[in-house]
Amino acid sequence: MSKRDYYEVLGVSQDASKDEIKKAYRKLARKYHPDVSEEENASEKFKEAKEAYETLSDQQKRAQYDQFGHQDPNQGFGGFGGGQDFGGFGDIFDMFFGGGGRQRDPNAPRKGADLQYTMTLQFEEAIFGKSTDVEIPVEEACDTCDGSGAKPGTTPDTCPHCEGSGQINQEQNTPFGRVVNRRVCHYCQGSGKIIKDKCQTCGGDGRVTKRNKIHIDIPAGIDEGHQIRVQGKGEAGVNGGPAGDLFVVIRVQPHEFFQRDGDHIFCEIPLTFAQAALGDEIEVPTVHGKVMLKIPAGTQTGKTFRLKEKGAPNVHGRGQGDQHVKMKIITPKNLTERQKELLREFNDISGNEATEEQHGNFFERMKRAFKGD
Numbered sequence: 001m002s003k004r005d006y007y008e009v010l011g012v013s014q015d016a017s018k019d020e021i022k023k024a025y026r027k028l029a030r031k032y033h034p035d036v037s038e039e040e041n042a043s044e045k046f047k048e049a050k051e052a053y054e055t056l057s058d059q060q061k062r063a064q065y066d067q068f069g070h071q072d073p074n075q076g077f078g079g080f081g082g083g084q085d086f087g088g089f090g091d092i093f094d095m096f097f098g099g100g101g102r103q104r105d106p107n108a109p110r111k112g113a114d115l116q117y118t119m120t121l122q123f124e125e126a127i128f129g130k131s132t133d134v135e136i137p138v139e140e141a142c143d144t145c146d147g148s149g150a151k152p153g154t155t156p157d158t159c160p161h162c163e164g165s166g167q168i169n170q171e172q173n174t175p176f177g178r179v180v181n182r183r184v185c186h187y188c189q190g191s192g193k194i195i196k197d198k199c200q201t202c203g204g205d206g207r208v209t210k211r212n213k214i215h216i217d218i219p220a221g222i223d224e225g226h227q228i229r230v231q232g233k234g235e236a237g238v239n240g241g242p243a244g245d246l247f248v249v250i251r252v253q254p255h256e257f258f259q260r261d262g263d264h265i266f267c268e269i270p271l272t273f274a275q276a277a278l279g280d281e282i283e284v285p286t287v288h289g290k291v292m293l294k295i296p297a298g299t300q301t302g303k304t305f306r307l308k309e310k311g312a313p314n315v316h317g318r319g320q321g322d323q324h325v326k327m328k329i330i331t332p333k334n335l336t337e338r339q340k341e342l343l344r345e346f347n348d349i350s351g352n353e354a355t356e357e358q359h360g361n362f363f364e365r366m367k368r369a370f371k372g373d
C-alpha cells in the first residue's frame, strides 16, 4: 500500500503552522488512540497520524519531506538517523491533558540533534568530486562548566520540587478513568536541577554555539539532491549521549553547455548544412577534455552520437556514463549573392531527388495529404 501524504493524513495545508499541526495530531490521537478508540483500524490510523506528526513537527524532517516526499533521497549514504526518540504513549498522554511535559528521565543520555547543511557545487565539481572544509554552527557542551551550566567550583542542586525527575505527577479523573498527568516541573524547566551560580560562559545552559570546521569528501559522480551523512558531526549529545549527525544536501549548478541525467551527459552541437551533407571531423567538448568526432556524410539534424565513458562516474563506483552528442543543423542566413547563386545552382541540379532518396516518397505522401485522400 502506498503511503498517504502526511499533510493529508493530518488534514492540514502545506503551509500549516507548527501549532496547527500539533492541534490536528492531537485531535486524531484522541480519536484513534488504541487504548481508548473504538473506531475501526484505530491502531493503524493512530500509527499513520503519529508518523505524519513526527515528520511534520520536526522542522528538518518536514523540509526534507516537502522536498523529497516519502522517497529516501540518500541513495546509499544512509538515511536520517535516530536523534528523536519518541517514547511510547508518554507523549500522547502529555498531549491529552495539556501537560506538554516529558516522560523521559532528564538525566538520561540523549543523542544530539541532526544538522542539515546545503552545499552548492559547480557542475564539474559534482562530476569529479571534491574535498573541502565547511564551517557549521553547532551547539556543543560548554567547556567552562563541562556542560553542567554551573559556575566552575559549584555544582547544580537537585530540584527539590520534582526531586530531580524534571516532572511533577498529578492524578486526574477523566472519562477514561484515573490518569496520571505529568507536567514539566516549572522550578527547573524539566532539567531536574537548580543552578544557583550560573556559568558565565553559557549563562547556565551548559551549551554554547561554536563554528565547527568539518572536513567533507564529496564523492565523484554525486548529483543534485543527494545527501552525505557525516556521522557524529551534528549537535552534541545531552548528558553524555552521542552527537547527532550532519547531513550535507547537495545542489548542483546548471552548466551552460552540458546537461546531466544520472551518469550521462547530454549536449547539442551545431553543424553547417555543408558539414552535415559532406561529412566532417569535429572537436566536441566533454568534461574530460576535447574529443574528435567523425560526422558521416549525410548526417541528419537530431542524430545523436555516443561518446563512450565521457559522462559522469557512477557515484557508487559502478562504471562511467557516456556523453550523448546531438546534431543540430543550422540553416544559413544572410547569404551573399555568390552563396545564393551556388545554392540555386545546387538546387537546379539536384531538385528534390536528394530529399526523396532519404525520406522515401515523402513528397508523394505530402501531395496526397493536400488532396485529402
Ligand SMILES: [Zn+2]
Residues within 6 Å of the ligand: 159, 160, 161, 162, 163, 164, 165, 166, 167, 185, 186, 187, 188, 189, 190, 191, 192, 193
Ligand atoms: Zn524540578
Ligand SMILES: [Zn+2]
Residues within 6 Å of the ligand: 142, 143, 144, 145, 146, 147, 148, 149, 150, 199, 200, 201, 202, 203, 204, 205, 206, 207
Ligand atoms: Zn558553561
